[in-house]
Amino acid sequence: MLVNILAALAVSALLALVIWLLRGHMLTPVRAGEDLRLTVVVEVSGSGEGLEAAVRAIAWLRENGTLPCEIEIRGSGLSEAARETAEALARDGRAEFIGEGT
Secondary structure, X not given: OHHHHHHHHHHHHXXXXXXXXXXXXXXXXXXXXXXXXXXEEEEXXXXXXXXXXXXXXXXXXXXXXOOOOEEEEEEEEXXXXXXXXXXXXXXXXXXXXXXXXX
């Protein structure tokens, strides 16, 4: 019985490893040419719910080489909290923040 449980755990671990490795192959890197610059524009307004998570996800793709791009946050009608989040992301170097009137 113990052998069956250990075998099932080993098979589960192997399956999880295969899925993890395949996930990396599903994200095909974007290739930018010499004269090509990519910019991801994140339009945000109001409370900006999910702004930080979205920018962090795009930054993760940029940092691992999957999506070589600049991130630009464009805000209009932002709440104070959303503006602070956007400015903090810009200070961290994750994105450029273009707010109202700029």
